[in-house]
Structure formats: structure tokens, C-alpha cells
Amino acid sequence: MDPRISFVTLAVADLDASRRFYVEGLGWRPELDVPGEVLMIRAGERLVLSLWDRDQFVAEVGGAVATGGIPPITLAHNVATPAGVDAVLDEARAAGAAEVSSGTEREWGGYTGYFADPDGFRWEIAWNPGEIGQSVLP
Incomplete structure (x- = not known):
């Protein structure tokens, strides 16, 4: 595989x-x-x-879906700049997303913020200046 x-x-x-x-x-x-x-x-x-x-x-x-609390998964959308993080967070808020955290400089050198979709799934919007972060950009 x-x-x-x-x-x-x-x-x-x-x-x-x-x-x-x-x-x-x-x-x-x-x-x-x-x-x-x-x-x-x-x-x-x-x-x-x-x-x-x-x-x-x-x-x-099969089984039962866990409910209550924060779903134990995040989805990430990487962007090319810190300003891009803020722009996407603004767009998500305008679409009705609940803001979880505004853009924040992270100790590892990046800049990220989170929003939640209607089911509470967390989307991380990230500027990651590292090689792996840059490798996923279009």
C-alpha cells in the first residue's frame, strides 16, 4: 500500500x-x-x-458515533503567508464558522489559527515556514 x-x-x-x-x-x-x-x-x-x-x-x-466534546481530529489548510491565515479565518467567520482561536505566532516558528465547522470539526489555518509546510502549498 x-x-x-x-x-x-x-x-x-x-x-x-x-x-x-x-x-x-x-x-x-x-x-x-x-x-x-x-x-x-x-x-x-x-x-x-x-x-x-x-x-x-x-x-x-457500524458502531456508534462519539458525540459531545471536541472531535479528536483536525484538518489543516496551509497558506503562503501569515496574512493569508487571517484572511481565511475572516472568510470562515463570514461563512458562519465559530472562531476557536485567532492567528497566533507559534513557538515552532509558524502562525496558525482555528475555526470550527457546524459539527465542531476544527480547521487549522496555518503558515508553516518549514520545508514540510511549504511542500504542501499549491
Whole structure:
């Protein structure tokens, strides 16, 4: 198996709220949109963000979805400058995101801030001046 991730799937409580946030608010374009079931958005050349209705998710995957508290995952969107971090955080707030933290200089040399989507999934917006941080920029 080669080291890559093809889909990131988030089980969401309200698919319509997620659609409003990601599509209408942030302006992302769906690749697949099945109302009441799933919304898929191309997030990279070979990466898809899949927002899946929580009940549909449980029916296929099995088990129970953990609720309450902060979901134990973050998604990161890297940008080329610290000002880019602030601009994306402003855009997310305008789309209805809850601000978790404003842009902050980090001890490791970068600058990051966080927002939460309608289900509380944390998005890190990051300027990472290191080699690995620069390698993921378009």
C-alpha cells in the first residue's frame, strides 16, 4: 500500500447545515451531492472531503458515533503567508464558522489559527515556514 489518503470522511449531524457552510459560505464546489446522504468536495488533486450524514455513516461503518466534546481530529489548510491565515479565518467567520482561536505566532516558528465547522470539526489555518509546510502549498 502506498502512503496516501484518498478521502477524508466526516460524519455530520446536519448535512444541509454543512452544505450551507462549505458550499454557500466558503464557496467550495461539490463533486457529488446526494441530498440527505453525502456531499463530496474535491480538496486536492487526489483528495476528496466527504461529508456524510451521520445516520448513513453509522449504517455503513457500524458502531456508534462519539458525540459531545471536541472531535479528536483536525484538518489543516496551509497558506503562503501569515496574512493569508487571517484572511481565511475572516472568510470562515463570514461563512458562519465559530472562531476557536485567532492567528497566533507559534513557538515552532509558524502562525496558525482555528475555526470550527457546524459539527465542531476544527480547521487549522496555518503558515508553516518549514520545508514540510511549504511542500504542501499549491
